[in-house]
Amino acid sequence: MALAMCRVIIAENLHDTAFVAKYCEGFDGFREHLRENGYTPEWAAPICGIEAETITRLAREFATTKPAMSACFKGPGYTTNSADASRTIYLLDAIKSGPMVELANAGRERVAAKLAAAAQQGVPGLMIDAASRSGADS
Numbered sequence: 001m002a003l004a005m006c007r008v009i010i011a012e013n014l015h016d017t018a019f020v021a022k023y024c025e026g027f028d029g030f031r032e033h034l035r036e037n038g039y040t041p042e043w044a045a046p047i048c049g050i051e052a053e054t055i056t057r058l059a060r061e062f063a064t065t066k067p068a069m070s071a072c073f074k075g076p077g078y079t080t081n082s083a084d085a086s087r088t089i090y091l092l093d094a095i096k097s098g099p100m101v102e103l104a105n106a107g108r109e110r111v112a113a114k115l116a117a118a119a120q121q122g123v124p125g126l127m128i129d130a131a132s133r134s135g136a137d138s
Helices: 002-011 017-023 027-036 041-048 052-064 082-095 099-120 130-134
Strands: none
Touching: 002 027, 002 041, 002 052, 002 082, 017 082, 041 052
16 A cells, blocks of 8 residues: 555655655656556555555645654554565655654744743743753863
């Protein structure tokens, strides 16, 4: 299913081309691999028991929802091909422009907003100087 989702995202140009060009080595080969091996939603549907239209919709939703990230833990992690399955699931993140970057930025914005609100109410913010970050006391 993840391969089929990757194929939809790439075929419909829903991937982040700038991010992929800068950070994803071997993307052209991956795109060709998906095409040459027929990894379509129609291919995946009977394997995973999910209709091709649903796989296509999920791929589009995943690619256009920000921030969003895929995760691979218990389900695929406990199968005989878990390493390959996990790698494929995380490829969704790679072609989507590094969701961890998006999530980190979203978190940083929330923290900054909370600190600004606290400062307006007279609550002191968290201050860390270079000496305390490096472990030096003086």
